[in-house]
Amino acid sequence: MPAARPATAPAQAAADPRPAHPLPTVDLLLLAVSIGGISFSGPLISATAAPALAIAFWRNVMSVGALGPYALLRHRAELRGIGRRALLLAVAAGALLAVHFALWMPSLRMTSVASATALVTTTPLWTILLMRLFGVRAPRMVWLGTVVAFAGVLVLTGVDLSMSPRALLGDALALAAGLAAAGYMLLGAEVRKTVSTTAYTLVCYATTAVGLLVICLVTGTGLSGWSAGAWWQIVLLMVTAQLLGHSLSNRVVRTLGPSVTSTAILLETPGATLIAALWLGQWPPAAAYPAVVLILLGLVLVARGGRR
Numbered sequence: 274m275p276a277a278r279p280a281t282a283p284a285q286a287a288a289d290p291r292p293a294h295p296l297p298t299v300d301l302l303l304l305a306v307s308i309g310g311i312s313f314s315g316p317l318i319s320a321t322a323a324p325a326l327a328i329a330f331w332r333n334v335m336s337v338g339a340l341g342p343y344a345l346l347r348h349r350a351e352l353r354g355i356g357r358r359a360l361l362l363a364v365a366a367g368a369l370l371a372v373h374f375a376l377w378m379p380s381l382r383m384t385s386v387a388s389a390t391a392l393v394t395t396t397p398l399w400t401i402l403l404m405r406l407f408g409v410r411a412p413r414m415v416w417l418g419t420v421v422a423f424a425g426v427l428v429l430t431g432v433d434l435s436m437s438p439r440a441l442l443g444d445a446l447a448l449a450a451g452l453a454a455a456g457y458m459l460l461g462a463e464v465r466k467t468v469s470t471t472a473y474t475l476v477c478y479a480t481t482a483v484g485l486l487v488i489c490l491v492t493g494t495g496l497s498g499w500s501a502g503a504w505w506q507i508v509l510l511m512v513t514a515q516l517l518g519h520s521l522s523n524r525v526v527r528t529l530g531p532s533v534t535s536t537a538i539l540l541e542t543p544g545a546t547l548i549a550a551l552w553l554g555q556w557p558p559a560a561a562y563p564a565v566v567l568i569l570l571g572l573v574l575v576a577r578g579g580r581r
Contacts, residue, residue: 303521310517312544314510315386316552318378321506325382326494328507329374330485335511337478344475351472359464363473366460367480369453374481375488377450383443386549387557391425391542391568392447398422398571399455414578422571428564542569 321328344352355363380389398419426448464473489496542565549555557565 307518307521308540308544310513310521311519311541312548314514314518314541315381315390315545316548317506317510317513319381319386319549319555320553321503321510323499323503323507324489324494325378326375326485326489326492327496328510329371329378330482330489330496331507332511332515333374333478333482333485335508336515337475337482339511339516340471340475340478344471348469348472348475351469352475355468355472355476359468360476362460362464363468363476364480366457366464366473367477368484369457369460370477370481371484371488373450373453373457374485376446376453380443380446380450383446384440385555385557385561386553387542387546387555387561387565388440388444389447390545391565392444393451393454394542394572395422395426395448395451395568396454396458399452400458403455403459412578414574416578418571418574418578420571421574422568425564425567425569425571428560428567 318325318328377389377393380393401415401419461473461477488494546557546565550557
């Protein structure tokens with residue numbers, strides 16, 4: 274009887290449950306910086322003495338100003354050659370991002386930072402539901418996570434209803450902002466199949482800035498007349514949440530993978546809650562804590578199920 278041949282490398286890799294390579298330490302540190310930057314978003318918006326819609330507008334204008342020179346220098350040919358379909362999808366994504374900002378940022382003035390952040394991070398759940406409408410079936414763990422997270426949403430909105438109708442309206446705005454962000458992410462994922470992240474981001478943010486400008490003009494929102502401190506807070510928001518937060522998360526997702534990155538970014542909710550409590554004195558009511566835990570647990574289940 275011939276001797277058994279040694280297992281091939283692919284077979285050994287499939288049988289070995291350990292990862293092929295350890296997670297890069299540098300990228301883990303960059304991911305931690307990204308989470309910290311994103312966590313400053315809610316507290317900074319809540320603390321800045323300027324209209325929420327105006328903050329959203331200037332945040333995107335400054336991002337375009339920071340990104341534009343590099344994109345025009347290194348991606349000019351790509352920007353000129355973007356196909357019609359990709360351009361329309363990028364513009365639509367920017368419009369949805371404008372809706373997201375227009376809903377979520379005012380919600381931070383109506384409800385607590387903890388509630389608004391927890392509800393807006395239901396974006397992955399809305400994404401799963403939208404994908405299901407287009408015929409994409411999700412694993413059972415994803416649906417289990419969806420149910421758990423929405424149970425947390427119901428508990429949280431019940432807490433805010435006992436506080437004030439204004440807080441409940443803020444919860445509704447944050448939840449709708451999560452839905453708008455889901456549409457923005459799905460369209461963006463489609464565009465990035467053929468367009469680089471830099472070119473797509475420039476078109477998207479420029480569209481978002483124009484959309485928010487229209488909203489500000491229609492609602493009569495002032496775009497200037499604040500203190501120098503308020504302007505510096507908007508700049509800090511752009512640097513922390515936009516450049517450090519989103520840009521670094523896009524950087525490390527290539528090496529850490531979408532499962533690790535998306536699950537880690539869920540720490541924005543406790544991170545923003547801690548910052549708001551220590552900086553702004555916004556300590557959530559005791560009943561809100563189990564609701565936030567349920568939402569985070571549901572999102573973790575969605576991330577793990579999505580990995581499979």
